[in-house]
Amino acid sequence: LSHKITILIGTMTGTAEMVAEDMKEAVEADSDYQVILKPMDDLDAGVFDDDGLFIICTSTYGQGDVPDNARQFLEDLQDKKPDLSAVRFGLFGLGDDTYADTFNHGGLTLEKVLRELGAVRLGEPCFHNASGSQTAEDQGVEWVRGWLNEIKNQEQNT
Numbered sequence: 195l196s197h198k199i200t201i202l203i204g205t206m207t208g209t210a211e212m213v214a215e216d217m218k219e220a221v222e223a224d225s226d227y228q229v230i231l232k233p234m235d236d237l238d239a240g241v242f243d244d245d246g247l248f249i250i251c252t253s254t255y256g257q258g259d260v261p262d263n264a265r266q267f268l269e270d271l272q273d274k275k276p277d278l279s280a281v282r283f284g285l286f287g288l289g290d291d292t293y294a295d296t297f298n299h300g301g302l303t304l305e306k307v308l309r310e311l312g313a314v315r316l317g318e319p320c321f322h323n324a325s326g327s328q329t330a331e332d333q334g335v336e337w338v339r340g341w342l343n344e345i346k347n348q349e350q351n352t
């Protein structure tokens with residue numbers, strides 16, 4: 195397995211991007227994984243041809259929609275329906291539970307589409323709540339450390 199993680203960032207006001215930057219710093223300090231950050235703007239399904247692991251790091255807007263910068267990417271996946279059975283990803287969503295009916299639906303939509311195309315989610319997803327007490331950056335770093343440890347343990351056992 196190549197020790198590379200690509201974080202795909204869906205954001206409207208930049209929080210998810212700050213989270214991804216902090217995840218990169220934490221992972222690269224703790225491990226030999228290289229982390230690449232890719233805002234979802236201008237991405238298409240071809241991004242999944244890269245090897246290594248992926249993290250979907252996205253907020254939710256509108257009525258449970260993906261952020262504007264993720265819209266084209268989502269449509270491209272839904273149109274082209276690529277075979278993503280080699281893809282392994284983790285999910286970190288950013289939302290706000292004052293939007294009770296659509297809490298983190300943007301991340302959940304991306305997850306659903308990826309899984310329908312054969313991709314496998316690794317570990318538990320994490321859903322940040324902007325109305326909660328922890329910052330998205332702190333929760334993101336805590337989550338990614340646990341997520342990567344779980345993956346490393348699985349690698350050792352196979």
Ligand SMILES: Cc1cc2nc3c(=O)[nH]c(=O)nc-3n(C[C@H](O)[C@H](O)[C@H](O)COP(=O)(O)O)c2cc1C
Pocket residue numbers: 204205206207208209210211252253254255256257258259261288289290291293296297298299324330
């Ligand atoms: C206009 C607007 C609509 C939102 N809609 C939702 C929503 O439907 N569900 C949800 O969980 N969060 C929703 N949020 C909360 C954002 O996802 C949350 O604040 C997030 O941290 C923003 O991250 P970003 O700066 O990366 O875009 C909404 C926020 C705004 C400003």
